[in-house]
Amino acid sequence: MVNGYTPASLKEALEIRAAHDVIPYAGGTDLMIGEKRTGAYLFLNRVSELKRVFLEDGILHLGAGCTFTELIEHKMTPALLKEALRLIAAPAIRNEGTIGGNIANGSAKADSALVFFAADAKLKLASVSGERVLPIKEFYLGRKKLDLRGDELITEVLLPTRWLEHYYYQKVGARKALAISRVAFAGLMHIENDVIEHCATAFGAVSDVIIRREDIDAMLIGKTVVQARDAKGDYLGAFERAIVPIKGRVSAEYRKTVCLNLLNDFLVSFGI
Ligand SMILES: Cc1cc2nc3c(=O)[nH]c(=O)nc-3n(C[C@H](O)[C@H](O)[C@H](O)COP(=O)(O)OP(=O)(O)OC[C@H]3O[C@@H](n4cnc5c(N)ncnc54)[C@H](O)[C@@H]3O)c2cc1C
Incomplete structure (x- = not known):
């Protein structure tokens, strides 16, 4: 039996993240095969704010909780990102694995993160105290070392669309x-x-x-x-x-x- 919280909104999720020692859990495709961890999970799958995809001023906002399959099927997803996502694992993993989890896993093998690096994407991070935006390059401090505070969640990838065509x-x-x-x-x-x-x-x-x-x-x-x-x-x-x-x-x-x-x-x- 896995212990955890299942918030229904981002506000609730951030409040739980701030108040308890929890591990964010998106699709679980990394967490379930990694080393055993103690502590409760913060299940993010019901947080609809993490699933949003929209374009604003040439920036495509991709919710961190979007699964690979959702983005492969989304009409706004740029061709380059679709191509990279289609080559990730098998359908069962693509149906559960999210871009937020791919980024937060901290691996240089993360295929969605590679596209976000080439595109100079930014990440939106949120906590109960507010939001901050930083270039994805600055989010990675070293192997498995991230600029992610204990009370923060990745909420969006901000992907500039201007140079993605070729x-x-x-x-x-x-x-x-x-x-x-x-x-x-x-x-x-x-x-x-x-x-x-x-x-x-x-x-x-x-x-x-x-x-x-x-x-x-x-x-x-x-x-x-x-x-x-x-x-x-x-x-x-x-x-x-x-x-x-x-x-x-x-x-x-x-x-x-x-x-x-x-x-x-x-x-x-x-x-x-
Ligand atoms: C068989 C197999 C094959 C795979 N093949 C590939 C491949 O070809 N290419 C590839 O890139 N990856 C591959 N992966 C890795 C994996 O599927 C991805 O890294 C996946 O994107 C992780 O997302 P998730 O939602 O499952 O994350 P989870 O397992 O839920 O979480 C991963 C990490 O991210 C943290 N996290 C999750 N969401 C957030 C958030 N919003 N804010 C802050 N922290 C968060 C979690 O706490 C955890 O530390 C494979 C995995 C398996 C099991």
């Missing part, structure tokens, strides 16, 4: 399907009148935290495609130095090679 996405796993990422890559590119207006990349499952280096991507922004081809060697070299894979089931060398190959494929797919 993308390249690859998930490399041990198998074609049902595999946790060994390396995952998401890249966004926007070229207008032959000039690169936006370039953003993110690498998952390589390091303790998803790698997003705006400073390196900036090397290509503002360049024509021909100029970008000239700068390609320096750009790839900068990422070669920046990517320091952790040891895992597969060698660091393998992960780095795959990252650089995916980065090159991304550029080639946009004529660079």
Whole structure:
């Protein structure tokens, strides 16, 4: 028998979170297979505020309690996010697993978080004292270390839609399907009148935290495609130095090679 609270509103959920030592429980797909925890759960599945999806001023608000399946089926979900979500696990997990849980699990292998990094999404966090918004990159402080206070919940992902249309996405796993990422890559590119207006990349499952280096991507922004081809060697070299894979089931060398190959494929797919 699992002990817990089942609030029916966000206000109630935040009050319980502040008053008791509880573990937020969304879909349970990570919690149920992780190490045994003591304490009561705060079941979030009846909190309708965490299920909302709406667009406001070019920002898509995705409720943290949306399951992967709900977002795959939602008409407002951008194609890149749908593609990444469709490759997560199997239907049974996608029906229960949520984006809030995927982010709060703190893993650099989280496939929805990878897309949110590439898109420079922000997270809305709420507690009884109020709300705060922070870039997803700042939410991750290290392996399994999050900027999440004991009384807070992730309530929304704020996803800018402006640059999401043209993308390249690859998930490399041990198998074609049902595999946790060994390396995952998401890249966004926007070229207008032959000039690169936006370039953003993110690498998952390589390091303790998803790698997003705006400073390196900036090397290509503002360049024509021909100029970008000239700068390609320096750009790839900068990422070669920046990517320091952790040891895992597969060698660091393998992960780095795959990252650089995916980065090159991304550029080639946009004529660079
Ligand atoms: C067989 C299997 C295959 C999988 N394959 C993949 C895969 O391919 N790609 C992938 O990315 N993941 C995969 N996962 C991992 C998993 O499904 C996800 O990480 C999932 O998104 C977790 O969401 P959840 O709602 O189930 O979270 P839960 O298990 O309920 O919670 C996970 C963590 O998040 C916290 N939490 C949940 N919601 C909130 C909130 N709103 N605010 C603050 N904290 C919160 C919980 O306290 C807990 O620490 C797989 C898991 C399994 C079991």
